[in-house]
Amino acid sequence: MTGDYTSVPLRPGARWTGARMQQGRVLLDGDYNLTVDAASREAQRLTAAAVGPAGVADGSSAFRIGFATDGTLQIGAGEMWIGGLRAVNSTLIAYTIQESVPPLPTSGKALLYLDAFVEEIQAAENPPDLLDPALDGIDTMTRTRVGWRVRAKPVNATSCAGAAQALPPLELSTGLLDIVRTSPPVPMDPCAPPDDPRGKLPDGLLRVEVLDSGTESTARFAWSYENAAAAVSASVVGAAATLKPSPEVTFVSDDLVEVSTLVRRADRVNHGPLFVVDHVQPGAGGSLVTLKTPAAVTGSPSGLCLRRWDGQSIGAAAQTKALLNGVDVGVAFRARPGSYLAGDWWAVRVRGSSADAVEELSAAPADGTRHFVQSLAVVDLDARQVLTDCRPTFPALTALKDTTCTVTAFPGDDLQVAADKLPDSGGELCLAAGLYPLNNPVIIKGKRRIVVAGIGPATVLACTGHESVVQFHGCSDITVRDLRAESGLASTPERPAGDEHLLGTLSFIDSSDVTVRDCELACPDSAGRTQSTVFAGSFERGRSTGQVRVLNNRLEVGNQQTGVLVVSPDEVTVTGNEIRLGPATDDRVGFHPRLVNELSRFVGSHVVANDSESGHTISLPGGATMRVAGATVVQRLAGQFARTVTEKALSRGTPRQQLQQFTRRALLAPDSLDLSREANRFLTGAVRSRSMSQGIVVAGLRANHVRIEGNQVSGVLQGIHVGLAGSGDATAxxxxxxxxxxxxxxxxxxxxxxxxxxxxxxxxxxxxxxxxxxxxxxxxxxxxxxxxxxxxxxxxxxxxxxxxxxxxxxxxxxxxxxxxxxxxxxxxxxxxxxxxxxxxxxxxxxxxxxxxxxxxxxxxxxxx
Structure with a gap:
């Protein structure tokens, strides 16, 4: 905001929504600009609320990153909303066409992101578009637009979430500024002509701007009593600046000037010390200004001009006088501790024609330009390939459908936060299609009349680190439908194998009136603990779960796990479900403790009591013998046991017990034994058997009405089990x-x-x-x-x-x-x-x- 203004129309904290004209009144630039700025701010906020932090319409190629056939990185044409601003790329362009953007990294992976901001343009910065030839060089208004850059950062990640850590924190200065009136102005020179502006404050806007980033002690500040609006388009070569004709702004010797470009403010580039005008040579085609030191600018960057300032200071931790023409006019500023970023500014109204009125600021934040950033893509610069498109999308308004959902969640949302938004008295949580990775189960407590719904198997909830994906505690009248949920292993250091309270992929704890329908549920192979895909019960003995309905689901159950476990229902209906053994998920299935114990007991059972039974007698150390019946492979395994067992080991248990121990050792530590290939193949083949433990189980202390109909249960040790417990030795x-x-x-x-x-x-x-x-x-x-x-x-x-x-x-x-x-x-x-x-x-x-x-x-x- 470097135009010729009399005031700041709308500061960030102000709540004005517009200005209304009255008849017969003066119209000020500040009133008009307030209406423009307020409407623009409201539109930006509404857009951000509707679209989110950023987004492109579904199917749009706007700002889509790609590679041309020659390997050139390109930026797609279209519009993208970012921070409520509409960034427009009118045509497909190459990354390198952008002005003053650093080159791409030479190799590796990179994050491409969009940096957008509001950019104000003066006539001096764009004469062809903003100056009307009929006015002979006199400017009218300034204009605003959304400026943007696509930038690159080297990263190691391949996903958008991982690469997003590299996004720069583009924010305003944290430092706060004071601007105060310190004393009355210096009396006018009696020899000065009437209304000489050099003897008093002007009527205008005092601007304090950060030219070079730093702290309150190291940042370079510049100030101007005309809002740094005195600027003339120029071409600069070294110390020579050729100005375009300007009937409004002239420069004189010893003026402080900035060699200004649009990129300097937009990209927060440090300027360095202001230049001092050595002399000015007027010319019909524009004056030639010679600077005392050469400028480093080269070429013709956008917005190149000479801009006048009234003073500069390195640091302003102590009160700094804002001199005007080298004279103390009784105005000072002070920078409080914090960071100060190049391009940020503060401005106050000054009125020399009215009792030297000066608008004061105390601990004021910067009025600078805010930047908004959004990841566009992660690319592999070596392979010239886009790894991930990071642009968020939104549907067109005409594509939106009505919904009855109380809360709606999308992939990337925090499902626990979404679940917490459900009213205690009832509501529906709708889950859009996509993957919802979870580190911990979603827990819903103390609610009633709750529905959790997806859109079929396209809605996937995956919690790899816990046996549950969703848990309901103390809820009633619950329905979970049309989604897929995948749980992880239950065994953790905090909850080792053998712990009580084994839960399901969907767990309904101390809850009643439960319905699970049209879902796909999966639990992994057991690593020692038994899990289920659906668990409805209580850890309080005998507490009823009311009505439980498990209808038309597809359950993928891991090795030695249970499909449906319902404890103490008043009524339970399990109908139309497909319950099958799921694919192998973990190598540890080959060593499941239950399988090892069963096989060890089986081998030990072949030791018979006496010679009257068929079998072979095998000699043991110390003159002992044992008789082994059954298949040849079992007898040969027993023979290998006899060759390795010691007399001391036999003294600690019966031959059958020691044979069982030998079998366990052969399974769990085979390298410690010299087993034959036949015995090893027999044992490992047996212990790697996979099957569900149970398909459908109704247990507990009550089950008044049980209906189990039309289910397909496959790959199971025991299919359908209805058996109640009781008090003491009695069963219910x-x-x-x-x-x-x-x-x-x-x-x-x-x-x-x-x-x-x-x-x-x-x-x-x-x-x-x-x-x-x-x-x-x-x-x-x-x-x-x-x-x-x-x-x-x-x-x-x-x-x-x-x-x-x-x-x-x-x-x-x-x-x-x-x-x-x-x-x-x-x-x-x-x-x-x-x-x-x-x-x-x-x-x-x-x-x-x-x-x-x-x-x-x-x-x-x-x-x-």
Whole structure:
């Protein structure tokens, strides 16, 4: 703002929104400019509020960074909003065309960013556009525009977020300035003519500007009582400055002048000392001004002119007199501690014609030009390739859709902040498409009637460092729908394997009335702790979770993990879900403690009690022997154990116990043993078996109504489990349980020693289990070996506990070596009537056992 003004119309802290004319009044430049500036400021603020810090319209090439076929870095044409300002690049240009911008780094990666600012242009800085030839060199108004530069910074990062750390902190000076009236002006010279302006303050604007950056003691300050508006367009070569004709501004010997360019202020370039005019030679085509020292400027930079100042000072920590024509006119300024940036300025109104009135400032911030920066792209200068386009985009107004969301979040937003904005009484958090990486789970506490919704699998929430992605605590009436959530490993130094309170990808803790539908959820392979994809329950024993509905989801469950775990519901509905073993996520799955323990017990179980059983006798140190039955590979492994075990080790436990320890050591520290290739292949192949622990589990102290229908569960040790706990040795009874139309594909390692089931129901009052199917595959060894190893029995359906008035099993299609189709154990002492037990339409053609155990249960059409 270097025009010929009488006042600063609108300071940053002022709240004026405009000026209104009155009839018959004088119109001041300050009033007119206030209206212009206020409207411009309001438009800038509104634009920034609508667009954000920066943005280009979707699909726009504005300021898009690219490389031409010859490797030239180019800047796309178009408009970009930045800090509420509209920066316009009218045509595709090369980076190097920009004036006074440092060259690109020679190699490596670089961040390209846009630097934008409001730029005011005087007639002296652009005569062709601002001077009307008919006025014979007399200027009228100044003009403003949005200036911009695209700059480059070397970086190591390849992402926009990582490279953004290199953005410069382009800000205003932190130093504050005082401008005060110190004394009355010097009396006029009696020999001076009337109204001689050299004897008193002028009517104008006193400007104090930072010419060279520094502190309050080192910065160079200059001042002008005419707002540094006295400027004339010039061409400068060394100490010679040829001026354009100017009827308004003339220079005389000993004037202090700045060799001024637009770039100096826009780029905050230090000027150095002001120049002193040696002499002036008038000319018809413009005066020739000779400076006492040569200027360093070369060529014809934009806005080149000579600008007059009244004084300069290096530092102003102490009160500095603002002399006028070398005379103390009773005005001074002082710079308070802080930084002072070149180009920043302060201005006050002075009125010599009215009692020498001077507007004073106290601890005033700079009125300087604010810069706004925005990353455009990260590029590889060696490969001449754009690595990442960093320009934020926004949709056109016509592309915006109505929304009923209470809070909307987008990738890059803080989801915890967004969740905290939800009212306690209810609301919907809508998540736009994109990836939301999380370091910690989003936690929602104490709210009711809450909906969290994405737009399907395109909305991805990924929390790699925690077993939960979203946790609800003490909430009610919750719905999570249409999104994908991926959790990380639960085992951390702070929460090691074996801790209680195992959570799910979505966790509903001490919450009630929960719905999860149309989601994709994933949890990784277990590293020791058991997780789930959906957990609804309480850490307070017996607390109800109300109604829980898990509907039409796709669950990717890691090795030894659980799909759905619901604890103590009043009612639970699990329907239409696809629950399958997810892809391997961690090498540690090969050493899962549960698999190691199971395989060790399996090998140890082949030590038989006496010679009457089949097998081979193996000699041990100290004259002891043990008899080992089973497959040849197990016997050979036992033989290698016998060659390595010591008599001292045998004294610490039975041969079976020591064989189990040997097997564990062979799995966890194989390099310490000289195992045969066959034994090593057998053990590692077995322990690398992958399967879910359980698909759907309903547990706790209550389950009044359970409906599990139409689910596909594959790659699981135990598919569907409804079994309640209780107080002491007593278990609780489930109420009405309906299990209908499900398919369970069991994948059970051959060495598993604990009994497993496709379907398990514990104590229950009423059970309807209809139109289900199941398959069984034994895993962990080659098919040729599986045929020679007796695996642990797996039952298709196990109903065990206190059974109530109705047990109905109808339509069960089984494939695979199930030991039994339906096994029922009734522990109740039922004395009531009537009571209905019935099993029908069960086929187990490939099984190794009967379709029904015991056969005393009423049944028909059961094969075999």
């Amino acid at each position: 009874d489930a109420g009405q349980v309906v299990i209908n139309g499900n398919h369970v594909a069991c994948a059970v390692p051959f060495f598993w020693t604990r009994s497993r089931h496709a379907y398990y129901v514990g104590s229950v009052q009423s059970l309807t289990l209809t139109q289900n199917s199941a398959s069984l595959t034994r895993i962990g060894a080659a098919l040729s070996l599986l045929g020679s190893i007796a695996g642990s029995p797996v039952e298709a359906v196990r109903i065990h506990g206190r059974l109530g008035y109705l047990i109905r099993v109808q339509g069960l299609d089984l494939t695979g070596p199930f030991a039994a189709g339906v096994a029922i154990t009734d522990l109740s002492a039922w004395g009531k009537t009537p009571r209905l037990f019935h099993v029908s339409d069960v086929i187990n053609m490939s099984g190794t056992g009967p379709a029904l155990v015991p056969l005393s249960i009423p049944h028909d059409r059961c094969v075999p």
